[in-house]
Amino acid sequence: GENVEQHPSTLSVQEGDSAVIKCTYSDSASNYFPWYKQELGKRPQLIIDIRSNVGEKKDQRIAVTLNKTAKHFSLHITETQPEDSAVYFCAATRPGYALNFGKGTSLLVTP
Amino acid sequence: DGGITQSPKYLFRKEGQNVTLSCEQNLNHDAMYWYRQDPGQGLRLIYYSQIVNDFQKGDIAEGYSVSREKKESFPLTVTSAQKNPTAFYLCASSTDRGIHNEQFFGPGTRLTVL
Numbered sequence: 001g002e003n004v005e006q007h008p009s010t011l012s013v014q015e016g017d018s019a020v021i022k023c024t025y026s027d028s029a030s031n032y033f034p035w036y037k038q039e040l041g042k043r044p045q046l047i048i049d050i051r052s053n054v055g056e057k058k059d060q061r062i063a064v065t066l067n068k069t070a071k072h073f074s075l076h077i078t079e080t081q082p083e084d085s086a087v088y089f090c091a092a093t094r095p096g097y098a099l100n101f102g103k104g105t106s107l108l109v110t111p
Numbered sequence: 112d113g114g115i116t117q118s119p120k121y122l123f124r125k126e127g128q129n130v131t132l133s134c135e136q137n138l139n140h141d142a143m144y145w146y147r148q149d150p151g152q153g154l155r156l157i158y159y160s161q162i163v164n165d166f167q168k169g170d171i172a173e174g175y176s177v178s179r180e181k182k183e184s185f186p187l188t189v190t191s192a193q194k195n196p197t198a199f200y201l202c203a204s205s206t207d208r209g210i211h212n213e214q215f216f217g218p219g220t221r222l223t224v225l
Contacts, residue, residue: 032211
């Protein structure tokens with residue numbers, strides 16, 4: 001499938017700081033961009049998503065921005081807390097309603 | 112969390128054996144998916160199905176097979192042709208009635224080849 005590149009692969013921040021994770025995609029037909037959080041040994045869970053007709057979406061401390069022209073989207077977490085520590089995956093749609101996932105970002109929030 | 116289940120949670124297989132991973136959902140979702148997760152590799156698509164009795168190969172289908180005889184069930188068989196099957200397997204489902212929607216994941220099956 002088409003690639004989704006995700007950076008950085010690891011990210012360490014202090015509690016209260018902001019964290020930003022960036023993804024780029026190659027399929028211009030992609031129109032839905034979810035972000036998943038996965039804690040160790042658990043299933044991925046959706047934390048926020050955005051559709052191609054929207055440039056930004058916010059939900060409390062979490063926001064996602066989308067630049068369709070540049071084919072990139074980003075996750076912003078403000079006022080980070082230790083419980084935000086997890087692996088975060090971005091994804092973009094591909095033909096057939098499946099998703100292409102990035103390789104993940106391991107976020108560590110230190111008190 | 113509820114609504115999509117996978118069994119078993121842990122599975123051990125000897126080389127040369129076929130094994131079948133179960134995935135069941137009661138969310139009335141039309142679409143179901145199988146992903147494989149390896150450390151540092153993200154989730155890679157094995158197979159997906161948008162409707163009963165129909166399914167398509169994903170990016171890494173070689174050595175795997177699926178069936179979709181019922182809307183609720185999408186079992187994955189890991190055959191002896193899969194050379195490196197040790198991984199964490201995740202099943203997911205979604206509504207996808209004309210637009211993309213959230214994929215809900217099962218708890219996963221960790222397969223280890225002995």
